[in-house]
Amino acid sequence: MMSDRETLISVRDLQLSFGPKIIQQNVSFDLKKGSIFAVMGGSGCGKSTLLRSMIGLLRPTAGHIMVGGENYWEQDDAHRTAINRRYGVLFQSGALWSSMTVGENVALPLEMFTDLKPDAIDHLVRLKLGLVGMEHAIDLFPYEISGGMKKRAGLARAIALEPDILFFDEPSAGLDPITSARLDDLILTLRDGLGATIVIVSHELPSLFTIADDGIFLDAVTHRPIASGSPRALHDSCTLPEVTAFMHRSASIPSQTEQKAEQHV
Numbered sequence: 001m002m003s004d005r006e007t008l009i010s011v012r013d014l015q016l017s018f019g020p021k022i023i024q025q026n027v028s029f030d031l032k033k034g035s036i037f038a039v040m041g042g043s044g045c046g047k048s049t050l051l052r053s054m055i056g057l058l059r060p061t062a063g064h065i066m067v068g069g070e071n072y073w074e075q076d077d078a079h080r081t082a083i084n085r086r087y088g089v090l091f092q093s094g095a096l097w098s099s100m101t102v103g104e105n106v107a108l109p110l111e112m113f114t115d116l117k118p119d120a121i122d123h124l125v126r127l128k129l130g131l132v133g134m135e136h137a138i139d140l141f142p143y144e145i146s147g148g149m150k151k152r153a154g155l156a157r158a159i160a161l162e163p164d165i166l167f168f169d170e171p172s173a174g175l176d177p178i179t180s181a182r183l184d185d186l187i188l189t190l191r192d193g194l195g196a197t198i199v200i201v202s203h204e205l206p207s208l209f210t211i212a213d214d215g216i217f218l219d220a221v222t223h224r225p226i227a228s229g230s231p232r233a234l235h236d237s238c239t240l241p242e243v244t245a246f247m248h249r250s251a252s253i254p255s256q257t258e259q260k261a262e263q264h265v
């Protein structure tokens, strides 16, 4: 049962703003160990902004994020950086350095954050690339590989420091359905193999249904979360029009009159 699992991160009454503009408020949820947690909602509702506040790129304007009992944003920069060592992040583009080979990209966090000798780093780079099926591409540059391979290389870099919490922002954006399904399998393998906990922002419903077992739905109009639970449960049971429209890919949210009419058919 999800509720029996240990809580790794607790988000409470978070408010995220840019200047006077409130993007989201009253955001509260628990990230359970071993879960794949989906941040859902329409375009512009603040999914990436929430992710950025969780990984230390944007200070919330209210509320708090507890990581293993520590109030993340109350720590000094050095301690926040130490907490960040537990995190692996995969941005939408894979965000590889174009002037470095795939192997050098994966080696970078190991060179920056560990005292490991070059041989040990090389060994780990090969291991991580092997985990994502990319060892053969170690000497290739990002411009020489496909979008799916870039994502996998980005994933290898995200897991270089053996993080226990992974953050993925639209990992399957721009991938064809088969490559996207392979990435889903890989994400599940990493969760099971590394025992990682994963937060994922995605619009890709097939992917969300396959991998996510918990989540939150952010509303762009009220600037608050309006539903929580697994994408599958929200798809099957949630009757809120905003959620239904997202889950069933409707172009428009039915008006209340239309909904009432539908209920009488």
Ligand SMILES: Nc1ncnc2c1ncn2[C@@H]1O[C@H](COP(=O)(O)OP(=O)(O)OP(=O)(O)O)[C@@H](O)[C@H]1O
Pocket (backbone or CB within 6 Å): 018, 023, 041, 042, 043, 044, 045, 046, 047, 048, 049, 050
């Ligand atoms: N640096 C910034 N300064 C001001 N406003 C910003 C900034 N970054 C994002 N926003 C605004 O915050 C809102 C939420 O953006 P965000 O990228 O988090 O949404 P999202 O749900 O991830 O969207 P999408 O699904 O389209 O990627 C948007 O209105 C966006 O214009």
